[in-house]
Amino acid sequence: MNTPKRAAFFRAEGVLVSRGVLAATAYYAANAHKFGERALRLGLVALSAPLQGLLGQNDRTLANRLAFLAARRMSEDRLAELGEEYAEDILKDKILDRGVELIKRARAEGHRIVLLSDNISEVIEPLLPHLPKIDDLVCNRLEIVDGEATGKLLDPVVGSHGDGRWAQGYAERQGLDLQACTAYGSHGTDLLLLAAVGKPCAVNPDFTLRRSAREADWPVIEYQE
């Protein structure tokens, strides 16, 4: 079977699910092993929240790194179990129907479906069975040493301007024609990703992306839960 020569890139947060990284890290923090840890980690998430808001308009690398510091020294087992729990109990209900429709439409048009997520694999992978078939998932990964997370996100951090460069490399490896590709983004960080493809689309855009989309005359789609 021939591989489709076109791909549709979807940013998970804002396009497919209405919850971002902070909700996941807060869930991890609130369910750490020891009571004392829970309080400390929640404090850390609370501190990173305003930074996420401030920095998230442009490059979320630092914001994501800070948010996932809350998972520092958490066991790999706990990360996986809580991730699964969070995806099943919370994130699944936050899937945006219109986003799902966009995936289905892209698939029907013969696009290869690529999902980019700021969340870590432990959270986003258990969500995949609840989404239409995804061909490739690109998400953040926590560094694990001796069965515990160090709190460091492995490079390249997804959710940065590097996502646009990554899409170009991906297109080369897969033999895709980027001009025929589509991308759906929702944050200022997605600007380079959207600019890299022939058919960009801003979904529920934040301030930065909305302004850029207007200037570049990109289509803007708005929908809610």
Place this chain on the structure above:
Amino acid sequence: MRLSIRESYAGRHVLLTGASGFLGKVWLTQMLQNDSGVGKFYILLRRKATRPAAARFERIVNTSPAFKPLHEKYGRDLARFLSERIVVVDGDISQPGLGLDAETSARLGRDLDLVVNCAGLVDFDPDLRDALTTNVDGTIHVADFVEGCEKAALLHISTCYVAGTRNGRNGEVLVPDYAPNGEPFDAAAELASARVRIAEIEAEFETQEKADEIAAEAKAQLVQRGRSPDNAKLVATLCRRIKRDTLKNAMIEEGQERAQKWGWTNIYTYSKSLAESVLAPRVGKFKFSLLRPAIVESALAYPFPGWNQGFNTCGPLSYMLGGWLRELPLRKGNPFDIVPVDYVGNAMTIGGAALLHGGHELVYQCGTSDKNPLTIDRACDLTALAHRKHLRRKGDTVVDRLILARWDGVEAEIDHTLSVTNLRKVTKGVVKVMRDLPNRWPKMVHRGAKKVADKVDKIDDNLDTIERLIDLYLPFIYENHFIFSTDNLLKYDVVEEPFRFDPTALNWRTYWINVHIPGLRKWCYPLFEGRTPEQYRPRHKFVLEDEAPAETPAAAPAHGGSR
């Protein structure tokens, strides 16, 4: 080394002791289910009261979930299938000659190729007499019997923890007259000395002085219960019970002292190590191997995921962590050598095949601490996650679902502020205060205080049980750092996939959360709560058919499964 299980066992005759135990049943059914090729299994079972061995075996097959896969595979044909392959033998390993009649003994002596001694008392601190009778005398009798056989080899099931309180890596070696504390030790002398002491303690309980002491205790108990101390029949009954219990406690105490003196963790490991020492001088007289499993726990896959039986090491510990107790003394980083029962079954199969095929080792250790270690703190975290998963969805009350599910048990130092010992100080203090209220206070307050005192007293009783349990398990969860090498089992390249032993393939998270703790919840926790675990009732009741004429090994076909 290449090892084909089916080729090794083809048409061979195997005697199994301890078939009513957790491990024995799983191994037997595994061998039958996977067409091991064994010609005939002789199952040595002890007659119990009026129930002969054959009837006991039928009951086991008809009630034990371990036989479920066989029932499902053969249905109505199971009776024929088992009757063709199994001969139940009335015997008792605590008796010389295994309690067999002369004819059976002679026939088995000619026919047997392998004896698997799985019988043993696995309680940590049993009556010393029972431990020595089953674990030491039983081994001596089995070894004597095998030595008298024409060609039989012996696979003796021991335990990794014969190593005692010895930290670090424990190799697969049999050290004659081994004592963990490294002091000069003579197993035969120790055994003789233990027996002398047992006789002395028993004699102490036959003296008039002791009888008077027991009678006084019985009468005091009757008075306390509001019964008449002049009822001779009642006093006599109570005296018998008190004598039995105190004698047992004295034997347990004696056993614990002996075990601790030489550096063993408990009476079980002490007696198992003595059994190994009595086997050691027989090296060269007949072929034998020792298989030492670590902590045998729920099945990963066979007979079905999660199958477990009775009280075990993980059961009480994980049960405690599932409740309101939070701090358990656990030493971070210590290996917790758990091995699923079906892994041990495969290790037994491999050990037996090596004895039959040639190229066997004297000692095999079967654990996970060497190749795929699980640390005690990780086990604690996984237990908390497993309880959380269950309680969030299936907790009985809102409190269970919302609070207890998130009340994770954590590892703590032994002298932690909230240790059970400290909690008991609080409960005792509360009881004392409630019971010693000034007399001038109103009666209503006294009544209320009495109620509180009674409730706290009950809590204290539970904490007492927990404290004693923790003491029992401390050597395994806190005090020692055990690693048991398993190189000998892994040197075999087993041809048949279902019989392989690969500790590295075990995914601890999946096993612990989805298999082991749910298995304990189903099969073991009900026992702690005084409930009966789910009963198994096969669709077609198994009745052992008349024994087929005994076959000589020469006449047996290549594969038992093809008969």
